[in-house]
Amino acid sequence: MVAELEKSAIDKRITRKVLKNSGLSPKDALLDAKYFDYDKEARFVREACDALGDITFAARAGSTWRVSNSLTGYISKYSKDLRAAIENTARFHDIIDPAVQYSLRISSNSASFEVVWKDPSYAKFHRHTEFLLFGVLSRMRAITQTDFYPLEIRFDHEVKKSAEKFQKLAGFPVVFGTESLEIILPLATLDLPIPTYDLRLREHLTEYGGRLLEERGEGKQSLRSRTEGLLTKALPARILSADEIAASLGMSPRTFARRLKEERLTFRTIVDELRFDLAKTFIKDDMALSEIAFALGYADQAAFSTAFKRWSGLAPRDYSEAH
Incomplete structure (x- = not known):
């Protein structure tokens, strides 16, 4: 996200200003930073869009997210196909994300990657929500090494006249004001193979993730x-x-x-x-x-x-x- 902001900003001081306004330091923004404050990241995304005057910047930045060094990122990388990647990582996503959980729902003609807020207070960060869903799609494309198109991405907030900008950016239907947050996928995409599949590594990581879930206590919201x-x-x-x-x-x-x-x-x-x-x-x-x-x-x-x-x-x- 920081790298994308630096590419988009004409004045390089904008990045420092956005970091400061979000309560982040340049050290927090390093690529190898292991921890982040979810609230500050959400505010950074909002501040970046405001500083650039571009409501679609967060979605555009999310579309460049290709690599994840988290536990769930590696589990998805070593899963057999996209369906297995979603199901395997959904179990452990709670370890790395304090705000959302997701699930896979399958109907007769499509599949839904549905996101639910564990902490509903984060629903107010619309730009960060756009960053997350476009980022998830980008990760799906990265691990399958296939630039497939979803049937739709759905957001439960409104952007009114700006909806066309998101549609143009995505190249597929982006719908606002829906009842839920979800990416609607063609059923065939669930069978897309993951070229980096490694059963031994995936089993090792899921066992490790299981131990982490047992050891950690329930997160307590303020x-x-x-x-x-x-x-x-x-x-x-x-x-x-x-x-x-x-x-x-x-x-x-x-x-x-x-x-x-x-x-x-x-x-x-x-x-x-x-x-x-x-x-x-x-x-x-x-x-x-x-x-x-x-x-x-x-x-x-x-x-x-x-x-x-x-x-x-x-x-x-x-x-x-x-x-």
Whole structure:
């Protein structure tokens, strides 16, 4: 991603600025870096698209992702065919990715590589979602050494007038505003052989992955993350109350408020910051202000505009023109 940004940016200072705004250092961006903060990576992708003024940059960068040095990357590389690669790595993906899980669903005429958020709070990072799905497709093509075309890629967010740009970039149907995140594949692609198949290495890696799964504990999301996830799931049109969130988390309202206070947070702060974050993304996705107001649970466009100006110091239309 960093390399693609450096190729695309006319001013080389842009990369340093994007890294800084994302809370990343140049060391974090090294190709051999073994660990990364998922939230910071998602913010880096968003900042890069904004800095370039290119809504399709993340998808384009994902399309260049050919090599993975992770455990699941090697398991897929040594699997027999694409179907085996997807099924083998899906089991161990939890080890390397704190935010998503995926599965393979097969029907009579197609197959679906479906992505589900383990942490729904990350669904707000639309550009990173595009990077992920186009990256997955690129990896599938790399391990099979075949530039096949899926039937569709589906996203559950909207980009309105920019949809044609993604279609042109991909060369196949890219659909927005669907109910789920998925890559729809022709059934024949599941049988594509993987030239680097090695049964011995694959079995060794899956045994190792099994031990890692047994040794690791269940990842625990922060209270803020779980709250944002529940709020995001309830959208559009409705913002859950603090009492409803507390009940969903198995807490009393008083315990919920106390736990937030321990993290130096309030429920209102989380709601406002989530709404502001989503509003900025929706504006860049070319959504009408009336649609944004509805999606974020405001009574009308005027109420949304008042809130947005309080957050940013700019009216939504002024912010749209500036970005």
